[in-house]
Structures are given as structure tokens and as C-alpha cells.
Amino acid sequence: xxxxxxxxxxxxxxxxxxxxxxxxxxxxxxxxxxxxxxxxxxxxxxxxxxxxxxxxxxxxxxxxxxxxxxxxxxxxxxxxxxxxxxxxxxxxxxxxxxxxxxxxxxxxxxxxxxxxxxxxxxxxxxxxxxxxxxxxxxxxxxxxxxxxxxxxxxxxxxxxxxxxxxxxxxxxxxxxxxxxxxxxxxxxxxxxxxxxxxxxxxxxxxxxxxxxxxxxxxxxxxxxxxxxxxxxxxxxxxxxxxxxxxxxxxxxxxxxxxxxxxxxxxxxxxxxxxxxxxxxxxxxxxxxxxxxxxxxxxxxxxxxxxxxxxxxxxxxxxxxxxxxxxxxxxxxxxxxxxxxxxxxxxxxxxxxxxxxxxxxx
Amino acid sequence: xxxxxxxxxxxxxxxxxxxxxxxxxxxxxxxxxxxxxxxxxxxxxxxxxxxxxxxxxxxxxxxxxxxxxxxxxxxxxxxxxxxxxxxxxxxxxxxxxxxxxxxxxxxxxxxxxxxxxxxxxxxxxxxxxxxxxxxxxxxxxxxxxxxxxxxxxxxxxxxxxxxxxxxxxxxxxxxxxxxxxxxxxxxxxxxxxxxxxxxxxxxxxxxxxxxxxxxxxxxxxxxxxxxxxxxxxxxxxxxxxxxxxxxxxxxxxxxxxxxxxxxxxxxxxxxxxxxxxxxxxxxxxxxxxxxxxxxxxxxxxxxxxxxxxxxxxxxxxxxxxxxxxxxxxxxxxxxxxxxxxxxxxxxxxxxxxxxxxxxxx
Numbered sequence: 001x002x003x004x005x006x007x008x009x010x011x012x013x014x015x016x017x018x019x020x021x022x023x024x025x026x027x028x029x030x031x032x033x034x035x036x037x038x039x040x041x042x043x044x045x046x047x048x049x050x051x052x053x054x055x056x057x058x059x060x061x062x063x064x065x066x067x068x069x070x071x072x073x074x075x076x077x078x079x080x081x082x083x084x085x086x087x088x089x090x091x092x093x094x095x096x097x098x099x100x101x102x103x104x105x106x107x108x109x110x111x112x113x114x115x116x117x118x119x120x121x122x123x124x125x126x127x128x129x130x131x132x133x134x135x136x137x138x139x140x141x142x143x144x145x146x147x148x149x150x151x152x153x154x155x156x157x158x159x160x161x162x163x164x165x166x167x168x169x170x171x172x173x174x175x176x177x178x179x180x181x182x183x184x185x186x187x188x189x190x191x192x193x194x195x196x197x198x199x200x201x202x203x204x205x206x207x208x209x210x211x212x213x214x215x216x217x218x219x220x221x222x223x224x225x226x227x228x229x230x231x232x233x234x235x236x237x238x239x240x241x242x243x244x245x246x247x248x249x250x251x252x253x254x255x256x257x258x259x260x261x262x263x264x265x266x267x268x269x270x271x272x273x274x275x276x277x278x279x280x281x282x283x284x285x286x287x288x289x290x291x292x293x294x295x296x297x298x299x300x301x302x303x304x305x306x307x308x309x310x311x312x313x314x315x316x317x318x319x320x321x322x323x324x325x326x327x328x329x330x331x332x333x334x335x336x337x338x339x340x341x342x343x344x345x346x347x348x349x350x351x352x353x354x355x356x357x358x359x360x361x
Numbered sequence: 362x363x364x365x366x367x368x369x370x371x372x373x374x375x376x377x378x379x380x381x382x383x384x385x386x387x388x389x390x391x392x393x394x395x396x397x398x399x400x401x402x403x404x405x406x407x408x409x410x411x412x413x414x415x416x417x418x419x420x421x422x423x424x425x426x427x428x429x430x431x432x433x434x435x436x437x438x439x440x441x442x443x444x445x446x447x448x449x450x451x452x453x454x455x456x457x458x459x460x461x462x463x464x465x466x467x468x469x470x471x472x473x474x475x476x477x478x479x480x481x482x483x484x485x486x487x488x489x490x491x492x493x494x495x496x497x498x499x500x501x502x503x504x505x506x507x508x509x510x511x512x513x514x515x516x517x518x519x520x521x522x523x524x525x526x527x528x529x530x531x532x533x534x535x536x537x538x539x540x541x542x543x544x545x546x547x548x549x550x551x552x553x554x555x556x557x558x559x560x561x562x563x564x565x566x567x568x569x570x571x572x573x574x575x576x577x578x579x580x581x582x583x584x585x586x587x588x589x590x591x592x593x594x595x596x597x598x599x600x601x602x603x604x605x606x607x608x609x610x611x612x613x614x615x616x617x618x619x620x621x622x623x624x625x626x627x628x629x630x631x632x633x634x635x636x637x638x639x640x641x642x643x644x645x646x647x648x649x650x651x652x653x654x655x656x657x658x659x660x661x662x663x664x665x666x667x668x669x670x671x672x673x674x675x676x677x678x679x680x681x682x683x684x685x686x687x688x689x690x691x692x693x694x695x696x697x698x699x700x701x702x703x704x705x706x707x708x709x710x711x712x713x714x715x716x717x718x719x720x721x722x
Contacts, residue, residue: 039685039686039689039691040682040685041686041689041691041693042693043691043692043693044405044692044693044696045693046410046673046693046696046697047677048673049407068685068688068689069660069681069684069685069688073660073661073681076661077661077663077679077681077682078663083679083681083682083685084682085677085678085682299430299434300434300437300438302438302439312407312409316408316446317446318438318444320430320434320438320444321401321438321444321445321446323430324400324401324429324430324444325400325402327429327430328400328402328429330400330402330404331404331405331692331695331696332402332403332404332405332406332407334692335405335407335692335696336407
């Protein structure tokens with residue numbers, strides 16, 4: 001058996017893959033959904049509560065943490081796991097997506113990106129090397145490369161330049177990670193396939209990235225306003241070019257419908273703020289669609305959100321209580337609804353994994 | 362053994378009393394601190410988390426709940442315990458204090474009080490009978506009478522009229538509670554001693570209230586801006602007139618210093634929003650004073666808030682992390698600091714109880 005970090009492909013059922021990713025902080029089963037704690041906290045939920053939702057992997061944002069409180073500070077405090085009180089696997093995003101979504105306020109060149117801090121407006125310079133250095137200090141189990149993610153409506157030459165820059169940066173970061181002995185120290189590094197919606201660029205990006213031999217591959221630049229059909233096309237193009245034995249991660253996606261579609265294309269990992277953001281806006285996911293918890297119809301509804309759900313919220317509270325909390329603007333509403341939503345997403349992943357196992361028997 | 366609700370005085374050490382109050386939802390040890398969940402939720406904390414702080418009794422506000430979502434609605438949903446997912450003892454305040462603090466916007470007469478709703482400005486009428494009816498529907502283990510609590514700087518004749526009205530209302534509510542068989546149904550009802558800072562009125566109020574034979578006695582109208590010395594004087598006057606065998610409750614108090622003072626005057630029960638309110642404003646209580654968690658000095662402080670504390674927050678998170686959450690305005694800061702503060706208050710109560718037991722050996 002290979003030492004962590006490494007991906008173990010357990011079975012495939014048509015397109016749906018069943019796997020397990022091993023890290024020094026334990027393994028996570030795939031297909032996997034990772035809730036997002038941008039600043040090192042899933043909003044309103046303690047690690048103990050996250051654990052109870054069935055979550056195995058969580059995501060944090062290296063760029064945001066490097067701004068506040070600083071990657072060096074977290075490093076001196078013993079690393080991100082200790083800092084945020086989560087002893088399971090952690091993946092950090094490099095923050096490229098967030099930076100490039102600043103749009104007018106950022107300037108990119110061959111050696112990195114210059115932009116204004118969202119915290120204090122200071123001018124910040126982030127290079128691919130610096131992005132990896134931040135993640136070395138934070139110490140997540142999986143680090144993501146810094147890539148150049150152009151806007152969804154960018155001109156062809158912009159998309160092409162971003163594609164080439166992304167590959168150049170990927171090479172430099174792969175080399176740097178190796179020079180540090182990243183894998184030997186237990187940290188995986190994932191490359192990111194870019195190329196927008198152009199099939200040729202997507203395919204080029206995938207092929208060249210695979211040649212660099214990353215520990216896993218993300219599909220970036222999707223879920224940025226393109227149609228579902230375009231997302232499907234990009235997956236159709238890129239995923240078959242990725243090696244069977246490495247994890248495939250669809251970044252920033254998404255909804256239960258997206259998961260069901262994407263696992264059929266061979267995706268193993270997802271992350272999204274959906275369950276917590278919707279939770280804070282008083283919306284609950286159920287097998288029968290979304291529920292707007294503030295609706296009057298729930299005023300005296302003594303049933304749980306979903307009577308099949310085993311989450312803490314559904315086991316203890318009625319829709320009437322949750323509506324009351326939402327209407328009264330009690331912060332507990334966001335906490336309880338986020339717990340339910342994450343649990344619901346994890347249940348869905350467990351069902352997908354089980355379905356895949358049953359399909360291959 | 363008497364069936365609940367009833368108070369059991371276990372021992373006395375000088376003035377400090379050690380007791381136990383029995384309810385149909387279990388007992389709570391005294392001296393006791395009850396955190397406040399005005400709208401049926403301790404802000405940002407689940408019942409499971411509250412339980413872990415060592416909390417045995419919680420307080421909710423009958424008036425606020427009668428406004429939203431309605432006492433009848435909660436009654437139809439199975440009562441307050443089921444509604445808020447707390448199976449331990451609950452005390453509800455009638456809301457008199459909150460109503461009278463509206464000041465200019467309320468008019469009181471011999472049959473009740475008329476005021477504007479804080480929710481929608483509607484004109485609301487609350488009589489002593491209605492206040493008790495609300496608490497019958499909610500079903501807390503301990504109901505509080507509606508009293509007339511005048512402003513701290515009210516003229517003597519206003520204080521005297523409020524005192525007489527409070528006694529008249531107390532009698533009517535005592536009779537009504539008996540006519541419903543309140544005690545047989547497991548609900549205790551507590552009277553409230555008023556009289557402001559006038560020793561004669563305080564004494565009169567206590568004596569006449571005791572003659573009505575309530576299940577417990579609250580000292581009201583304190584912690585409204587008077588000096589600590591005045592609070593002490595009011596306790597000196599009122600408490601010796603209360604029966605030994607009944608619980609004494611100092612409403613809306615307060616801080617660790619207040620508790621230490623008041624238990625020496627024979628107080629058994631406290632409630633206050635202090636730990637949660639300070640928690641949400643990023644302030645932590647410790648054995649060495651309060652900590653303002655946003656202060657720069659904690660940026661890389663890897664120690665817990667209090668290294669002797671066994672709360673979830675201190676067992677899992679550093680001051681540096683809590684500062685980071687506070688600075689990043691993450692809602693988890695309020696949750697984790699509130700958990701610590703409530704736990705700290707409960708630890709303090711446990712120490713007071715233990716000290717009392719050791720003192721009488």
C-alpha cells in the first residue's frame with residue numbers, strides 16, 4: 001500500500017467511480033462533497049457539528065487565510081488543522097478564482113497577479129510560487145495550484161493566454177512542490193484544467209497538465225454562469241483525458257442536480273458554499289425540493305424539514321420552530337438549517353456511493 | 362417526598378444556601394444560573410451545546426413568545442419544551458420588566474397594561490390573568506407573575522402605586538393558578554417582590570407576597586441602574602422576610618461579582634443575558650477578568666481563553682483562532698464565546714455550591 005497522500009479507485013460502474021483518498025489526517029470516500037470554510041470556519045457550525053453531518057473533507061481558502069490572520073501566523077500556531085480544530089482532511093483552494101473574479105481590479109502577468117485586497121485595499125502581489133508557499137505554511141492535506149481563471153465571457157485570445165499561463169504556472173508549482181518534498185511530507189497538490197468552453201483548449205489543458213503528473217486534477221472555470229449544457233460539454237472533453245487512477249475534482253459545484261450529472265462523467269469530488277449559504281438565507285434542501293423556511297405555511301407545521309433525515313436538526317426541531325427562528329432573525333436558524341443542508345448533501349453522496357457499489361456487484 | 366414542583370433546601374452555610382428544585386422535567390441544583398433564550402433559543406447555541414455547558418435550567422420570555430409565534434401556537438405544537446427541543450426545566454418570565462421598560466409607550470391601570478408591540482406597533486393589552494394564561498399554554502416548569510416594575514427613578518407615589526398593584530395582581534394570579542390546578546399539573550408559580558429601593562415598601566411587598574404562599578419568590582426591580590449598595594440593601598431588607606423553604610430568585614442579575622455577593626444574602630437563582638451578549642460582542646469571562654477577544658495581543662496567542670476551563674471552546678480552540686473569527690466577523694465567534702461564557706458561569710455556580718457543602722461539613 002502506498003503511503004498517503006494517494007487516491008485508491010475502488011470500483012467503477014459505467015461512469016460512476018467509487019474511491020477513497022488517503023491523507024495523513026485520515027481518508028475520505030469518493031464521490032465526496034466538501035463544505036466550505038473560507039476563513040477557516042464553516043459559517044456558524046462547530047467542527048463537532050460538521051463531523052456529525054457525515055462530512056469527511058472540508059475546504060478552506062489559502063488566499064483569504066493568508067490575508068487574515070496570515071499563513072505564517074497559522075504555521076507558527078501549528079498549522080490549519082490545529083488552528084481550526086478539525087483533525088480530518090483539509091483541502092485549500094489557492095484563491096485564484098476569487099482574485100480573478102475581482103475583474104477590473106486585478107492585473108495578471110507571466111509571473112503572477114497584482115490586485116487590491118478586499119480587506120484594506122492594499123496592493124497585493126501573488127505569484128504561483130507564493131500561492132504554494134502559503135499552502136506549505138498552512139499545511140492542508142491537499143493544496144491547489146494557482147491558475148488563471150478568465151471571466152466566462154472573455155475573448156478567445158484572453159482565454160488562450162490564460163490557458164498557457166495556467167500550464168506554465170502549473171509546471172513551476174509542480175517543480176517547487178517536489179523540491180520541498182511535498183508528497184513525502186504528506187501534502188498532495190492538484191492541478192487545475194482550464195480552457196473555458198473551447199473543447200480544443202480544454203483538451204490541450206487536460207493533456208498537458210496530465211503530463212506534469214499531479215496527485216489529482218480539478219476542472220476549473222466552470223459554474224461561473226455558463227449553461228448546464230456547456231458544463232456537460234467541458235466535462236465530456238476533459239475528464240476522459242485524465243488518468244483513471246487520480247482523483248477528479250469539479251471546483252465550486254454545486255447543487256444535488258449537478259452532482260448527479262457530474263458523477264456520471266467520472267467526477268470524484270465537489271465543493272460548494274450552497275448548503276451553508278442557503279441555510280443562512282433560511283432555505284432547506286429536501287428530497288422533494290427546496291423549502292423557504294420563512295413561508296407562512298410552516299407556522300404550525302410540527303413535522304421536521306424532512307422526515308427521513310437523521311440530522312440533528314430534523315431529529316430535534318419542527319418546521320414551525322425553524323420558521324419561528326428565521327422570522328425572529330435568531331442566528332440559530334442559520335446554524336440549524338446549514339447543519340441540515342450539509343447533512344442532506346452528505347446523505348446524497350452516500351447514496352451515490354452506495355448506488356455505485358450496488359451497480360458493480 | 363412531595364411531588365414536583367417543589368424546592369428542597371439541602372443545607373445552609375451562614376447565608377449561602379444549597380438546594381434543589383424539582384420539576385416534571387428533572388431537577389436543578391441551587392444556587393443556579395439560568396441562561397436566557399428570550400424567543401425560545403439561546404442565541405447561536407443548540408440545546409445539545411447548552412447541555413454541555415452544565416446548564417440545567419433555561420429562561421424564556423412568555424410575552425415575547427406570545428407575540429411571536431403565539432402561545433396558543435406553541436401549545437398546539439406540544440408546548441415550549443418540545444418546541445425548542447429542551448427537555449430540562451424551563452422558567453418563563455411574564456415580560457413585565459420588558460413592557461415597563463418601554464416607558465412612555467405603555468399605560469398601566471388596575472386591570473393590566475396597554476402598550477405598543479415592538480414587532481409591528483400594534484396596540485396590545487396584557488392583564489395579569491392573560492400573562493398567566495400565556496404561561497399555561499407554553500407550559501414552562503416555572504411561571505412568573507406579571508408585576509408592575511416602575512422605572513428606577515420613579516416618584517415615590519408611582520413606586521407605591523406599583524407596589525400595591527403588584528400585590529393585587531399577584532393575588533389574582535395566585536388564585537387563578539390554583540383554580541387551574543397549576544401545581545397539580547406540574548407548574549410552579551413564583552411571586553415577585555417589588556418596592557424599589559424604599560426599605561419599608563420592600564418589606565411590605567415581601568411580607569404580603571409571602572402571605573399569598575407562592576412556590577418561590579423573585580426579587581424584582583433591581584439591576585436597573587441602581588448602585589451595588591442599593592441592591593445589597595434591598596436584598597438585606599427583603600430576603601430575611603422570605604420563607605426558608607422556598608426558592609429565592611434575583612431576576613436579571615448579572616455578573617460573577619453579583620452572584621458571589623447575592624448568594625451570601627441567601628439567593629438561590631439568577632438569570633441574565635450577560636454570557637451570551639458579551640459572547641456575541643467578542644468578550645470572554647475568565648478567572649482573571651474579562652478578555653476582549655479582538656485585541657491585537659491575541660493574534661498569535663496559542664493558549665485557550667482559560668487553561669483551567671473544560672468547555673468545548675477551551676478544549677479545542679486558541680485565543681488566536683477566536684480573535685481571527687471575531688475580526689473576520691464569523692458568526693462562529695459568538696457561538697464559541699457564548700459557550701465558554703455560559704460554561705464559565707456554570708463552573709462558578711458549581712464552585713459556590715461545592716464551597717457551601719464543604720462549609721457545612
